[in-house]
Amino acid sequence: MNDRLKPAQKPAPNAGRRAVVNESGIEIKPLYTAEDVEASGGFGFIGKPGEFPFVRGIHPLMYRHRPFTMRQYTGFGNPVQTNQRFKYLIANGQTGLNVAFDLPTQIGLDSDDPLAWGEVGRVGMAVDSLRDFEIAFDGIDLDKITVSLTINGAAPQLIAMFLAMGEKRGYDAKKLRGTAQNDILKEFIGRGTWIYPVEPSIKLVGDTIEFCAKEAPKYSPVSVCGYHIRESGANPAQEMAYAFCIAKAYADEVLARGLDIDEFAGRLSFNFNIFGNIFEQVCKFRAARGLWAKIMKEQYGAKDPGSMWMRMIAGGGGGGLTFEQPEVNIVRGAYYALISALAGAQTMALCCYDEAYTIPSEYAQRISLRTMQLLPEEMGLADTVDPLAGSYYVETLTNDMRRKMEEVMAEVDRQGGIVKLVAEGAIQSQVSAQAYRMQQDIESGAFPKVGVNRYRSESEEEHEVKMHPYNEEDTRMQVESLNRVRAERDAARAKAALARVGADARTGANVMPAIMDAVKAYATVGEITQELAKVYGRYREPIRF
Amino acid sequence: MSAERRIRIVVAKPGLDGHDVGAKVVVRALMDAGFEVIYTGLRQPPEAVARIALEEDVDVIALSSMAGSHLPFCQRLKPLLEEAGLSDKLWIIGGNLPRQDHDALRTLGFKGVFPTGSKLGDIVGFIRENVT
Numbered sequence: 001m002n003d004r005l006k007p008a009q010k011p012a013p014n015a016g017r018r019a020v021v022n023e024s025g026i027e028i029k030p031l032y033t034a035e036d037v038e039a040s041g042g043f044g045f046i047g048k049p050g051e052f053p054f055v056r057g058i059h060p061l062m063y064r065h066r067p068f069t070m071r072q073y074t075g076f077g078n079p080v081q082t083n084q085r086f087k088y089l090i091a092n093g094q095t096g097l098n099v100a101f102d103l104p105t106q107i108g109l110d111s112d113d114p115l116a117w118g119e120v121g122r123v124g125m126a127v128d129s130l131r132d133f134e135i136a137f138d139g140i141d142l143d144k145i146t147v148s149l150t151i152n153g154a155a156p157q158l159i160a161m162f163l164a165m166g167e168k169r170g171y172d173a174k175k176l177r178g179t180a181q182n183d184i185l186k187e188f189i190g191r192g193t194w195i196y197p198v199e200p201s202i203k204l205v206g207d208t209i210e211f212c213a214k215e216a217p218k219y220s221p222v223s224v225c226g227y228h229i230r231e232s233g234a235n236p237a238q239e240m241a242y243a244f245c246i247a248k249a250y251a252d253e254v255l256a257r258g259l260d261i262d263e264f265a266g267r268l269s270f271n272f273n274i275f276g277n278i279f280e281q282v283c284k285f286r287a288a289r290g291l292w293a294k295i296m297k298e299q300y301g302a303k304d305p306g307s308m309w310m311r312m313i314a315g316g317g318g319g320g321l322t323f324e325q326p327e328v329n330i331v332r333g334a335y336y337a338l339i340s341a342l343a344g345a346q347t348m349a350l351c352c353y354d355e356a357y358t359i360p361s362e363y364a365q366r367i368s369l370r371t372m373q374l375l376p377e378e379m380g381l382a383d384t385v386d387p388l389a390g391s392y393y394v395e396t397l398t399n400d401m402r403r404k405m406e407e408v409m410a411e412v413d414r415q416g417g418i419v420k421l422v423a424e425g426a427i428q429s430q431v432s433a434q435a436y437r438m439q440q441d442i443e444s445g446a447f448p449k450v451g452v453n454r455y456r457s458e459s460e461e462e463h464e465v466k467m468h469p470y471n472e473e474d475t476r477m478q479v480e481s482l483n484r485v486r487a488e489r490d491a492a493r494a495k496a497a498l499a500r501v502g503a504d505a506r507t508g509a510n511v512m513p514a515i516m517d518a519v520k521a522y523a524t525v526g527e528i529t530q531e532l533a534k535v536y537g538r539y540r541e542p543i544r545f
Numbered sequence: 546m547s548a549e550r551r552i553r554i555v556v557a558k559p560g561l562d563g564h565d566v567g568a569k570v571v572v573r574a575l576m577d578a579g580f581e582v583i584y585t586g587l588r589q590p591p592e593a594v595a596r597i598a599l600e601e602d603v604d605v606i607a608l609s610s611m612a613g614s615h616l617p618f619c620q621r622l623k624p625l626l627e628e629a630g631l632s633d634k635l636w637i638i639g640g641n642l643p644r645q646d647h648d649a650l651r652t653l654g655f656k657g658v659f660p661t662g663s664k665l666g667d668i669v670g671f672i673r674e675n676v677t
Contacts, residue, residue: 118618122614432573436570439665545572
């Protein structure tokens with residue numbers, strides 16, 4: 001065994017004296033005392049769980065009242081196959097769903113669009129019409145299992161489909177819970193499923209928030225993502241700061257329509273990443289919770305405590321996992337889950353050990369699910385609220401991380417605001433330069449990655465992962481199903497509903513009521529996108545290095 | 546080619562895949578290595594890749610694919626590159642490329658295959674060695 005391993009690098013003899021700086025740029029001392037906490041701002045901004053500034057958690061009892069929701073990212077092929085996987089995960093104790101859509105769906109193309117060729121059902125479930133939602137969620141109790149839709153560019157259509165599907169099954173839209181990702185600004189920075197230019201894209205996010213505030217007040221129409229900005233190269237402080245700038249941009253859009261902040265801010269949620277240094281990550285979340293509460297209370301005049309809550313899914317961690325020695329990702333995932341639980345996340349999900357290779361297998365998803373289940377059920381993570389509070393190190397770093405985030409947010413404002421910086425490609429350029437430096441540091445060994453730049457193994461069998469099959473036949477079946485929907489629907493009704501989508505887009509009205517009617521008439525994702533694109537145009541990516 | 550002329554490379558994001566972290570990292574590494582790089586941005590159909598490669602008179606056509614559609618895409622790109630008279634250029638591909646597909650990619654004409662975990666220096670070195 002040993003002869004296959006390269007010799008490990010010995011730590012430098014003066015390692016203890018070397019400066020340790022975390023990814024956010026904060027120097028870490030070998031020892032923290034009460035004086036460090038005082039010097040960093042003291043214990044004054046911590047408070048109690050469930051009380052402003054919510055650093056210790058948004059609820060007084062946190063997991064003692066209810067453990068985090070477990071919500072693995074799932075979806076592939078067609079709605080029939082995905083429905084089966086959903087039921088498998090629920091049968092194994094998963095408490096929520098997080099739906100992956102294929103790329104054509106995400107960018108508003110129907111499965112028979114020539115541009116969709118070779119991509120239908122590949123990285124997620126294909127959705128063309130309301131019929132697909134009816135199949136995908138068949139037999140799933142939407143009161144017990146909340147559904148999160150990972151959809152952005154085509155979010156108006158898919159939110160409408162979810163609400164329409166719920167109504168059709170007898171659920172009251174006023175009580176229906178669930179979440180849509182629907183954070184388009186971060187799609188321009190990373191992930192890339194934009195459709196329309198920046199300004200109308202923000203307008204559409206505003207439409208969904210305004211519509212849900214009135215028609216589906218328990219539904220969370222937006223989950224603002226630092227996650228993908230971090231994956232694109234941002235450090236942890238930037239991840240939170242950029243996400244808050246983006247969340248503020250959406251809030252400003254809705255406030256400009258005359259809504260009160262407390263009418264909608266309580267349904268804004270967040271999606272953050274969990275890979276990296278355990279203490280930097282936990283303090284990142286504690287600090288950010290206090291900062292968001294402060295922003296909502298002081299800058300936006302929110303009165304309802306719910307408006308000040310940084311509700312979050314803290315999960316994934318894909319950027320920290322490695323292609324090399326994939327089984328080690330199971331262990332990384334366990335540490336990431338620990339971070340998420342120590343940070344007081346409302347919802348957790350883990351990237352699977354095989355996810356750098358393929359769509360996760362049932363086996364890999366079950367391991368991730370069990371990893372999360374261990375924490376509350378065997379390891380005591382649900383016993384007491386915010387267990388790291390009061391540690392000199394944790395409280396100092398929490399104060400320091402908050403200051404870093406405030407600095408980044410002030411810099412964004414100084415440069416003209418997040419919308420301008422994203423439209424110009426400035427944030428994209430900044431994080432991509434950082435990703436390049438990180439790659440160089442990993443290749444040189446300056447940034448340690450176990451199995452990558454130390455303890456490498458050249459053994460082939462250690463890279464064995466079972467690949468998820470892609471079946472052309474599934475595409476054919478999806479296109480057939482789409483054709484059937486088009487043939488069977490009331491053509492005049494669908495046509496009229498689509499015309500109204502275009503008309504409302506032209507007048508600048510909220511397009512959500514028209515989109516609701518259109519999806520109920522079985523108009524497709526692609527048809528609705530085309531109506532909107534006729535008015536809004538399509539985004540052209542700024543190329544900037 | 547003449548000694549004065551720098552190697553020109555188009556880096557393209559094929560298909561609908563939005564994962565561009567790796568493509569942009571590679572672009573920066575190629576620029577730092579002294580190559581002239583044209584980055585296409587996201588969502589390039591095969592026709593666009595062939596057209597840009599021809600118009601920009603490149604020596605290297607590089608694709609970055611993370612979302613699994615590399616084989617169907619390259620099967621459609623190959624005849625288009627051939628029709629455009631670009632068979633003698635260096636074709637390379639990187640990204641999430643399962644080992645079981647490497648031979649098929651090489652058979653399609655992609656001389657350099659750089660799966661996840663490849664080093665930037667190896668990509669640069671391969672281009673220097675193979676552009677004549």
